[in-house]
Amino acid sequence: MNNILSRNNAEKRFKVYGFLAVSTAIVLLGILLFKIFSTGISAFNQSYIGVKIEINNSINSSEIDPRTELRQQLRNMFPELTTRAEKRTLYSLFSTGATYEFEDLLKANEGKTINGYYYFLASDDVDMYVKGTVKREGDSAGRLMSGQLKILDQFEEQNLVELHINKYLLAGADSREPEMAGIKGAIYGTFYAILIAFITSFPLGVLTAIYLEKLAKKNRLSDIIETNINNLAAVPSIVFGLLGLAIFLNFFDLPRSAPLVGGLTLGLMTLPTIVIAARSAIKSVPPSIEEAAIGLGSSKVQTIFNFTLPLAMPGILTGTIIGIAQAIGETAPLLMIGMVAFVVDIPGGPMDPATALPVQIYLWADSPERAFVERTSAAIMVLLIFLFLLNITAVYLRKKLEKKW
Amino acid sequence: MSIEELKVSIKNLNVFYGEKQALFGINLNIYANEVTSLIGPSGCGKSTLIKCINRMNDLVDICRYNGQIMIDGEDVNDPSTDPVSLRTRIGMVFQKPNPFPKSLYDNVAYGPRLHGMTNSKEDLDELVITSLQKAGLFNEVKDRLFEPGTGLSGGQQQRLCIARALAVNPEIILMDEPCSALDPIATAKIEELIEELKEKYTIVIVTHSMQQAARVSNRTAYMHMGELIESGLTKTIFSNPEHIKTQDYITGRIG
Ligand SMILES: Nc1ncnc2c1ncn2[C@@H]1O[C@H](COP(=O)(O)OP(=O)(O)OP(=O)(O)O)[C@@H](O)[C@H]1O
Numbered sequence: 001m002n003n004i005l006s007r008n009n010a011e012k013r014f015k016v017y018g019f020l021a022v023s024t025a026i027v028l029l030g031i032l033l034f035k036i037f038s039t040g041i042s043a044f045n046q047s048y049i050g051v052k053i054e055i056n057n058s059i060n061s062s063e064i065d066p067r068t069e070l071r072q073q074l075r076n077m078f079p080e081l082t083t084r085a086e087k088r089t090l091y092s093l094f095s096t097g098a099t100y101e102f103e104d105l106l107k108a109n110e111g112k113t114i115n116g117y118y119y120f121l122a123s124d125d126v127d128m129y130v131k132g133t134v135k136r137e138g139d140s141a142g143r144l145m146s147g148q149l150k151i152l153d154q155f156e157e158q159n160l161v162e163l164h165i166n167k168y169l170l171a172g173a174d175s176r177e178p179e180m181a182g183i184k185g186a187i188y189g190t191f192y193a194i195l196i197a198f199i200t201s202f203p204l205g206v207l208t209a210i211y212l213e214k215l216a217k218k219n220r221l222s223d224i225i226e227t228n229i230n231n232l233a234a235v236p237s238i239v240f241g242l243l244g245l246a247i248f249l250n251f252f253d254l255p256r257s258a259p260l261v262g263g264l265t266l267g268l269m270t271l272p273t274i275v276i277a278a279r280s281a282i283k284s285v286p287p288s289i290e291e292a293a294i295g296l297g298s299s300k301v302q303t304i305f306n307f308t309l310p311l312a313m314p315g316i317l318t319g320t321i322i323g324i325a326q327a328i329g330e331t332a333p334l335l336m337i338g339m340v341a342f343v344v345d346i347p348g349g350p351m352d353p354a355t356a357l358p359v360q361i362y363l364w365a366d367s368p369e370r371a372f373v374e375r376t377s378a379a380i381m382v383l384l385i386f387l388f389l390l391n392i393t394a395v396y397l398r399k400k401l402e403k404k405w
Numbered sequence: 406m407s408i409e410e411l412k413v414s415i416k417n418l419n420v421f422y423g424e425k426q427a428l429f430g431i432n433l434n435i436y437a438n439e440v441t442s443l444i445g446p447s448g449c450g451k452s453t454l455i456k457c458i459n460r461m462n463d464l465v466d467i468c469r470y471n472g473q474i475m476i477d478g479e480d481v482n483d484p485s486t487d488p489v490s491l492r493t494r495i496g497m498v499f500q501k502p503n504p505f506p507k508s509l510y511d512n513v514a515y516g517p518r519l520h521g522m523t524n525s526k527e528d529l530d531e532l533v534i535t536s537l538q539k540a541g542l543f544n545e546v547k548d549r550l551f552e553p554g555t556g557l558s559g560g561q562q563q564r565l566c567i568a569r570a571l572a573v574n575p576e577i578i579l580m581d582e583p584c585s586a587l588d589p590i591a592t593a594k595i596e597e598l599i600e601e602l603k604e605k606y607t608i609v610i611v612t613h614s615m616q617q618a619a620r621v622s623n624r625t626a627y628m629h630m631g632e633l634i635e636s637g638l639t640k641t642i643f644s645n646p647e648h649i650k651t652q653d654y655i656t657g658r659i660g
Pocket residue numbers: 422427446447448449450451452453454465
């Protein structure tokens with residue numbers, strides 16, 4: 001009687017411990033996600049300031065210098081600002097991106113006239129103030145000085161300060177100006193690198209696994225190979241970065257900062273994960289099925305391709321996607337091979353210099369501008385969403401391939 | 406019975422799994438168009454012996470053997486013999502039903518497709534159907550040929566495996582306890598099938614059922630601890646065994 005009671009109690013206690021462990025993990029994860037999302041979400045909007053544009057002659061955009069013209073239009077709005085310093089203060093509320101936007105506006109109205117209010121990208125300091133990230137203290141706010149605030153107040157009085165969707169963040173490459181900085185370049189860099197990593201490591205890993213599981217004789221040598229592959233999986237990623245530096249850059253003389261090299265390095269890093277996952281998936285294919293195929297006169301290779309591999313595929317894919325997901329989040333090896341450069345162009349291919357998402361996060365986190373804080377979190381959100389999608393794909397593929405029978 | 410035609414002759418076969426010897430100097434003749442049954446207590450080496458005939462033991466890394474196995478006068482272990490084409494001449498039905506995780510149709514069609522035995526879809530369809538008919542399964546499954554083979558009952562699965570082996574039109578069929586997972590009715594069906602099959606094929610069947618051996622086989626071989634104790638016509642072995650161990654086993658005193 002007593003015995004049963006204490007056993008039941010022990011079981012209950014154990015359940016409680018388990019529950020506590022799980023809830024701790026969930027709460028910590030929740031805090032992390034909340035922190036990132038609450039900081040990052042504001043980066044998807046940014047401040048725009050309305051400017052009255054009045055051009056009464058028909059526009060010939062090639063004859064107008066957008067920079068001077070925009071400034072002229074601004075001065076027309078504020079005729080009371082006469083000194084050079086005051087004028088410069090007025091201009092400083094806008095980002096350099098405003099000039100490009102104005103240029104686009106002119107081009108869009110080629111041959112026509114313009115008269116009305118148009119919104120232009122504000123500087124990051126204005127943005128931080130408008131979003132309330134920095135507060136007014138005395139007569140300044142963060143890096144906004146009293147002169148700037150005075151003019152900004154006038155814009156606000158006329159309801160000319162608005163938050164628009166941040167089109168630079170997802171559609172632009174990196175920039176020194178936070179308000180114009182985007183992660184598209186980094187996303188492309190990551191995409192190319194991961195593509196290369198997958199193309200190289202998947203076939204290599206699967207073939208290695210097949211060879212070790214099915215074709216190699218079990219002897220001293222195969223034991224040694226096996227142990228070494230397991231050890232490789234535990235090698236710190238920075239070491240793979242050094243390896244990539246030594247082999248791909250120094251020996252093969254491939255371009256620095258290129259996703260090609262990043263991808264090859266990440267592929268090397270992912271290889272052991274794939275080999276291990278593929279081997280255990282291949283091992284779990286029932287030998288009776290392979291025997292049946294062999295008994296019908298399939299050769300070893302036919303058996304592998306007709307039965308072993310298809311049956312092992314869900315497991316192999318899951319392992320591969322987990323490996324690739326790891327590689328996507330990896331920064332250290334990319335730093336070693338120079339994918340940490342400041343690149344303002346969106347890479348057109350795997351040979352162009354690029355950064356990757358995690359490296360971009362690292363770079364932004366390291367930047368002194370206040371406005372990069374929310375953008376760092378936004379980039380993390382994008383990275384997390386990518387990883388989440390990848391994992392969903394893994395689950396979906398496994399379900400789909402397994403459901404077949 | 407007409408003149409016996411020697412199909413398989415096994416001479417002085419020794420088999421080792423690593424250090425452990427599993428078969429000791431086996432000598433056995435198997436005749437064409439007959440059913441030869443192998444009986445003996447568990448672990449005596451019956452499966453090992455039939456797997457030597459189609460060289461399935463090649464798959465076991467630690468397995469070594471010496472001795473001679475001749476099929477139609479050709480040495481199975483001769484370097485010039487290709488084990489893959491050898492296995493197409495020898496069908497095998499395993500102790501545990503092991504259908505492929507494919508449809509019934511694809512299960513049976515796998516061998517013919519692999520060896521390019523048919524030229525058209527119609528030929529293949531027909532071969533699949535006749536194979537299923539021979540295995541006595543067609544009527545039960547004709548509406549679900551494209552459903553997974555793993556969805557059948559154990560006995561149906563075993564007959565599917567037989568149909569699959571028949572589809573490649575082998576000369577010899579090795580059956581390793583084909584009825585061990587079956588009820589008496591399914592067993593009776595398979596025995597009937599064996600009866601029909603021996604007209605065209607040479608059959609070796611491993612069984613734990615004395616009655617089954619007595620019912621279906623022309624010849625019986627009794628094995629014990631890796632040795633072949635006695636072999637001969639089933640009638641003789643069951644009515645008048647030479648060896649005391651055989652008699653003890655048949656009458657249920659050992660095994
Ligand atoms: N793959 C293997 N590795 C090592 N030893 C094996 C292997 N297969 C069989 N043996 C050994 O060889 C001996 C004969 O086994 P075998 O499977 O041929 O017996 P069996 O007569 O078929 O038994 P059962 O009636 O239980 O199926 C046994 O002692 C077994 O332990």
